[in-house]
Amino acid sequence: MSTTRVRVQEQTLRVLAGNIFVAAGCSLEHADLIADALVWANLRGFDAHGVSRILRYLELFDSGESNPAPDITVDQTRSAVAIVDADSAPGPVALSTAMDHAMSLARTVDIAWVSVRGTVHTGALGYYTARAADYGMAGMGIVAGMPTLGYPGRGGAVVGTNPLSVALPAGKHQTVLLDTTTDFSAAPELLPPSVIPSHGIGGAGTSLVLELLASGLASNPIVSRFHSDKPGGRRHRQNAVLMAVDISAFVAPEEFMATVDDTLEAINRLPVADSTTDISYPGEPGVRTLQERRVDGIPLHVQLLDDLETAADKLGADVPSDFR
The missing domain is CATH 3.30.1370.60 (Malate/L-lactate/L-sulpholactate dehydrogenase, NADPH binding domain)
Known part of the structure; x- marks a missing residue:
């Protein structure tokens, strides 16, 4: 797989993912939910749970292990x-x-x-x-x-x-x-x-x-x-x-949230034991990645872009014009 990456804007990915899942048999509401969850992961750097999973979801639909139109x-x-x-x-x-x-x-x-x-x-x-x-x-x-x-x-x-x-x-x-x-x-x-x-x-x-x-x-x-x-x-x-x-x-x-703030700040005030270690609380790195990727786009492998376009074409799903 090519290591070359291209940055894609989050809304473009949402639209593409939603279009693919609707074409695969999901309702518009469910397709939007899946797209939102996958892009949420990409925005925070959890790329293993991002839009790369679209291809696996389609495999699960094809095998009958997942249901695109469930009766929940x-x-x-x-x-x-x-x-x-x-x-x-x-x-x-x-x-x-x-x-x-x-x-x-x-x-x-x-x-x-x-x-x-x-x-x-x-x-x-x-x-x-x-x-x-x-x-x-x-x-x-x-x-x-x-x-x-x-x-x-x-x-x-x-x-x-x-x-x-x-x-x-x-x-x-x-x-x-x-x-x-x-x-x-x-x-x-x-x-x-x-x-x-x-x-x-x-x-x-x-x-x-x-x-x-x-x-x-x-x-x-x-x-x-x-x-x-x-x-x-x-x-x-x-x-x-x-x-x-x-x-x-x-x-x-308000008291609980103040306790959370005070606890985080107490930890941040402690002496730094290892200058090479990123000191952050759970969720903080994801927020930093979110802020960066919302501006610059989400980096994706070129091969993944090719695979997503191929999947969309196979299903007859529209690919946004700004996907590339």
Whole structure:
């Protein structure tokens, strides 16, 4: 693949992505959601979850593992608990539905937990938790995916690279946005080249408990079925949990955000121990990248641009005139 990069403006990418997903069978609303989530990731430097994923989404549609026109249902099981049956919807559609529902519940019952059953590729998890912070709430999320990580003392892929995200609103500062994953690295001699190693029982154990929470409570186990002979056990799927917390149920939102500001500033005042290390709080580097890319555009490999144009042409989707 060519290493040459071309900068493309965010709105151009949104239009192209939206056009492709509509042509692939998504509704206009769902296509816009997917496009927004992917471009959001590119704008913040999470390029692995950006528009390069369009090609994978189209593959999942073609294989039948993902549904471009899902019948999503929300089962309100308790006052603060709901389960979204995604019907194999793309992650941006399913998880946006879940977080919006969680925020709606939290406005009434203060804290809400919404599980997502059977989606595919959730993308940048911080996209959804940040939605809660934008509304002055605390947002939390976890995802359980297909096994790709090793487990100490066991051979092959055992658990997934399950991400965790927390978003907290601040006052003077930008949202504190943690978006991390259990993609660590141990016992590589036990693993084939296709398997990502794991950093011991702590890392693998974290991935395991996230699987149990996200998949067990959604009645859609991934790991146990993956390692069984059950039909469809290795069919691509993901589960998730989105939580929203109304901060005012605990403390005045202004007081909480002032605490966030004071904490960040206290850390910034400490002596610098390593001048080569970038000192920043979770989410801050992404904001800096956002500010730069909103002005200069999003750098993309020329080969990716070619592939996206080819996919658009194959589907009969319009390519914006300023794409190149």
